[in-house]
Amino acid sequence: MSTAKERAIDPALVRELLDYDPETGLLTWRTRDRRHFATDAQWRAWNTRNAGQPAFTAVSHGYRCGSLLGVLMRAHRVVWLTSTACGRRTISTMSTATKATTAS
Numbered sequence: 001m002s003t004a005k006e007r008a009i010d011p012a013l014v015r016e017l018l019d020y021d022p023e024t025g026l027l028t029w030r031t032r033d034r035r036h037f038a039t040d041a042q043w044r045a046w047n048t049r050n051a052g053q054p055a056f057t058a059v060s061h062g063y064r065c066g067s068l069l070g071v072l073m074r075a076h077r078v079v080w081l082t083s084t085a086c087g088r089r090t091i092s093t094m095s096t097a098t099k100a101t102t103a104s
Contacts, residue, residue, distance in 0.1 A: 009071065014082050017068065018055055022083075027055040027075055 056066035056075035064075035
């Protein structure tokens, strides 16, 4: 049993922010819309630095992981979320998954 909260991540938002290439298994950052930023300068800086670049490139315990809107998660969960048709609307964060794994 996990005591950490699951944070709802909308699959449509994930698809808006990331591209997934099923042949290579890589996630890349898409150009973000201005509405995701407080200022024009932040919007331009983020897109200049990150759009088109690989996402979820850090490795922790053998899994590629990264942060999406401040939530740490594993790349395979992001891929599953964007490509599954089962309708599940949330994914566990890394800390939730880690606590569940260490509790068993």
